[in-house]
Amino acid sequence: MTGRAVRESIQGQPFNDVLNELHAHTFSGSPGESDPFTLGELEREYIAYALALYYQCGHCRVYHGKVIDRLRAKAGLPEWHWQDELVKTVLFLRSSKASLSEPEWDGWVASWRRFAGRIHHRHPGLACATAYAVGISRADEALMDMAFESLKDRWPDPQTLLGVIRDIDRVVVFMKAATSKNRTDPIVRRQLGSCGVRV
Numbered sequence: 001m002t003g004r005a006v007r008e009s010i011q012g013q014p015f016n017d018v019l020n021e022l023h024a025h026t027f028s029g030s031p032g033e034s035d036p037f038t039l040g041e042l043e044r045e046y047i048a049y050a051l052a053l054y055y056q057c058g059h060c061r062v063y064h065g066k067v068i069d070r071l072r073a074k075a076g077l078p079e080w081h082w083q084d085e086l087v088k089t090v091l092f093l094r095s096s097k098a099s100l101s102e103p104e105w106d107g108w109v110a111s112w113r114r115f116a117g118r119i120h121h122r123h124p125g126l127a128c129a130t131a132y133a134v135g136i137s138r139a140d141e142a143l144m145d146m147a148f149e150s151l152k153d154r155w156p157d158p159q160t161l162l163g164v165i166r167d168i169d170r171v172v173v174f175m176k177a178a179t180s181k182n183r184t185d186p187i188v189r190r191q192l193g194s195c196g197v198r199v
Contacts, residue, residue, distance in 0.1 A: 008199045010188050011181070019177065026174040027067075038155075038163025042071045043126060046086065047171045050130045051137060053090045057179035080122055089119065089127055093134040097142035109146065116150070125154045129168055136172045 009016045025034045027044055037044070045068045052060035068082065092112055097105045116127035128150035135144035155161045192199060 010185055010192075010199050019181070022174055023178075026170045035166070036163070037167055038160060039129070039167040042068065042075070043123075043129065044167060044171050045071060046082070046123070046126055047130055047133045047168060048175055049083075050086045050090055051133060051172065051175040052179060053087060054093070054134055054137065055175070055179035055183070057183050059182040060175065060179050082123075085119060085122070086130070088115070089130050090134075093131055093143070096138075096140055098140075105142075112146075125151070125164075128154065129164070132165075133168050133172050136169060137176060 011019075027041060027048070029037065045064050049061060049064040049068060052058075052064055065083065072080075072082075092115060095108055100108060112131075116131070119127040128147045131143055132147035132151060134140070135142075135147055151164060152161060155164050189199060
């Protein structure tokens with residue numbers, strides 16, 4: 001019987017094992033090892049999906065989209081076109097204060113608040129948590145400050161707020177590594193293949 005070919009990792013199996021462990025610590029937890037989560041798994045997956053859109057990683061978008069669909073079905077949540085809303089969220093968050101005039105930024109903030117309020121009615125806190133994640137990922141202090149004020153209003157208890165920030169930050173750290181790896185692996189494989197190296 002012919003076995004299924006297993007593709008060797010470009011980075012090597014020990015590195016992938018660590019990446020898989022980091023994924024567990026970020027999303028599902030490792031019993032007895034992971035810090036407790038403050039945000040639910042669905043919230044963390046929504047943020048991951050938005051970052052996959054932001055970083056234009058099709059592999060991550062498909063993976064996290066399937067997880068979200070599974071979690072939503074398991075929870076029996078009402079129908080919501082969450083993919084469309086997260087696309088709009090990411091489109092909003094592509095703007096930065098540094099690239100806008102003062103009146104444009106003020107207009108952007110007012111528009112963002114209206115939009116975030118609409119998302120909040122469907123999934124409380126999601127838009128601001130996503131904005132904070134994008135702010136971290138591009139080191140955008142103005143966006144982080146704006147989102148932090150909303151997060152602070154949503155989670156006024158300092159320890160709960162710390163847990164929310166930790167959860168968001170972990171997702172960003174994981175997704176930046178994962179999206180880079182998943183976007184560049186096909187390129188690296190092609191380049192190595194041109195030299196006769198198959199991984």
